[in-house]
Amino acid sequence: MVTTPPVPPGRPDEQDDPTGIRALLAGLGDPGPMPADLVDRINASIAAEQQSRSAAGDRTVVPLRRRRPLWAKVGLVAAAVAAVAVAVPAMLGTGPGELMASLSRGGSSSAHDASAGAAKSSASGPEGAPTGADSRAAAGTGAIALASTGTAYTSTELTRQARSMLSQGFSAASSLKADAATNPQGLRGCLTALGVAPWMPVVGDVGTYDGRPAVVALVSGDTGQNVYAVGRDCDATHPVVIAGPVPVP
């Protein structure tokens, strides 16, 4: 026998329903609250959106408390320039020598020549034109290297996995899909849209994050490293962040 649950309380019965279907549908149950991991994911996306708007100088939303980007702080410039040239490769760990050498050059050369010159148009700082205090922004785009190992990254192991990214093999650019975050240029555009300064060196890996197709990107800034998990379709006009920035200790 089919049990007919009552129409939910507090709702006036706006329509006669001789079929009883309305009550059956109402009795299918509530899905419950949004899962915590999804709440975190969307909060991260909203934070990235906010950061992106501020960084892009979007006048649609004018921040009430405009925050100067960390990398633009006067006094950190010298240390930051050194970070690009010297410290970043050291922080990145014990990766292949070729990659380290590439990143330490701080230019657009990388494991993928296809990334050369990528995002040059976005080389200006988040506040618009590069400031005189930040020579890095004016120097051009940071190195970006992209692997496609298919690693299954997880939210619980992300920072550990990010640190070991460099020990994994790097595939040829030609095997990677163009025009999205699985392409060095697309990944750079994606990260720039998320507020990552164009000069920051990036090591990316195409895999999955908590079972979802993703590109995990390790970004080195002047105050340390952060890891992002972005959608494979993330690009400059459609920034899709799944997680991050997560500081890598």
Add this chain to the structure above:
Amino acid sequence: MGTTPLHERDDRELLRQHLAGDPDAFGELFRRHRDRMWAVALRTTRNPELAADCVQDAFISAFRRAGSYRGDAAVTTWLHRIVVNACLDRLRRDKPTSPLPEYELADKRDAHASVDTRLDVREALDRLPEGQRMALVLVDMHGLSVLEAAAVLEVAEGTVKSRCSRGREAMAAMLRERSGQP
């Protein structure tokens, strides 16, 4: 206004503050409405993974398109519209590769009749045309008024009423047919 705690501001004010650049206002809107939006996404897609992607896309879209809110409906109605459209777009896009699961209609004599009846109801709902299905999801399952559902679906009130009515009759016929009733 600026000193009013976030949780005491109404939705419209939060959206205005977001447009004015308040970095926390949209987060409060998300906190306030996330469970309802999750519920409607799940009820629309019936797939938790898909619903998660849709509701995330929808909130980011709402963040970016806050300026498109004209104030002629409640903010929650506007959010519902964005979420439902995100779900329907995704379902239409994914349809060729992810068909709805095929359920066997339940035998009412089975010991698990109540569970099976739920499957029957869900399957019957899935078989409805999209317009009728969404009207029933919003009105009968999600508890929106006909007026609110009309605003979400961007159709006339009368259209929602007739879609609900036709949808219920079609579902009743499907369930009667299965149970062998005339």
